[in-house]
Amino acid sequence: MAYLTKSNSLRIIASIDFKKIGNMNGNVYKKPIYFFSYYEKNNLLGLKELLKDPENFIREYYVPIENKDKLKYVFEGGKPAYHSNHDCSRLNSNFRNFEIPEEIRERGKPEVERFRKWFKENQYLLEKPDVFVARIFIAFKIKINPKAIDYDNSGVEVIDNLNLQELESRIDKYISQAGQYFNKADNEKKEIIRKFQKFTFLAYSENDIKNNDTRFSDVAIKKFLKQYDSHFKKPIKELLIEYYRVLHNPDLKFEGNLLEQLGFKPCKSCVEDVMYNKSTSKPIANHNSINEMDDDLPF
Template sequence: MLDTYESNKSICLSKSCSEVYITKSNFERIANKKRLEVEQADFEDLYDSSLSIMLTVPELRGLYNYREFLKNPNLFIQALEKNNNQTGIYWVWEESSGPAFHCNKDCNRLHSDYINVEIPPEITDRGCHEVGKYTSFVEANFELLKSDDRLFLKRLEAQFFLKNPPKTIKGSNSGTTNIKNFDLIELKDSIEKVLRDAVSFKNKDEETSKIIRDKGYGTNRVKEAKVSGHPLFVWHKYKVELKRLLKGYYSSKYNREFKFEPSLLQQLGFKPCVCCKK
């Protein structure tokens, strides 16, 4: 009876809202899980100029997914059907009752800050006991994660002998920081500046150029990129900022408020937020 009640309540709430909102973090989570089939040539139209001078194919694919899902949310369903039998990305804090959508765009839960840590395949492959130890460690070191995620990841890698650092998501759900109120011209100016500054830094001398040429694409995997002042540390910051601005550019252009049809979100496992006013 309870399941029937909850199902009926979900249907009634969704009918009362023709469009609903989700958090930026939930959008990124499902965009990361659902992969679109894409040819590498399609990456060339991600921006007015080529981004391959700075970003790897996986990074470009991630931006492509992000943009295409914003432009055409129904692609989520197509990707869901194709990816049903594929292993997804698991996070320490998965919403036990499913992610929520919001009728009220001013709902506090829609705008709260978020933070999460991936449970990498290295851990899931070791079994449930190791996953439990991993999540317990993350929860016990939550304050360090909030204050210094680089140090947190360093300790996490040492504790569990990880070969590759896990992904983290951290930020504000009220829109990409310092982006929400930008117009497209301002965003493009900011993107162009990052591209110019990054290329200028890369070419400042032969040593820096060689280091970035040899290791600059995989800055998320190399130890030098975690050393403040190292050329790869600076290069990694440019890459992170570029991706942040590009995501802001795509959302401002196609779906600034992360607004979707409730029926689509329900197919993706979302449920109505219990705190939103009907």
């Protein structure tokens, strides 16, 4: 049996080409939720199906997509890991990624790779920001605030360990609050909600809003949609994801061969636990592959 982190279970959904799959059937929750877009609904239903019946999900829905390195983060481009040990420290710890400075990315892929190597060797210096800034200037001739490259990738990991009843109570509360907010809103806010509640992604785009035939500017609409998204949609989506996990697959258990089909690799730490008996520090099996394993992604 193999295990995934919550963030890695989301990676599977992120790699689905819903244009090829089409509409997934089912309801995201026992109560109707009207403000999810087609894409948001399909993502939630995809994760629900994955947790409920992994084999059927792969057979019916999964369309593998090449995992391209976007050269944006320090830990990127490698294969994510699955864990054979439920107590593995990497399985139960939060993962932090770091954004590569724009000046480095503009220099091209070789410089990005050099920065990644340097960063991994000097990451411990983040505890001493002044030293980190000085060293990075010596190595790359750029000045940077180390906080600027810190990127939180914990996702739904921050949700409390709630049971089904508690999760349902929180989800119901947010749904009720969203309804109350609409009923109490003035006509101007109701107009924006009616037209754009399913398209809150527009708030994060630098492009103009197409078909904006309202009396409001794009700036005003985007500002409102960001608030609406953060207050209602994002919290409900994160709670629903946790709800599916607790309901269908509390420990995020999967068969290892299924995960390898999805592009995952065995966790290096778990393999080392198999190779070495911790009480004697002696090998218990003859493995030669551990030093050859790509361990780019630390989870």
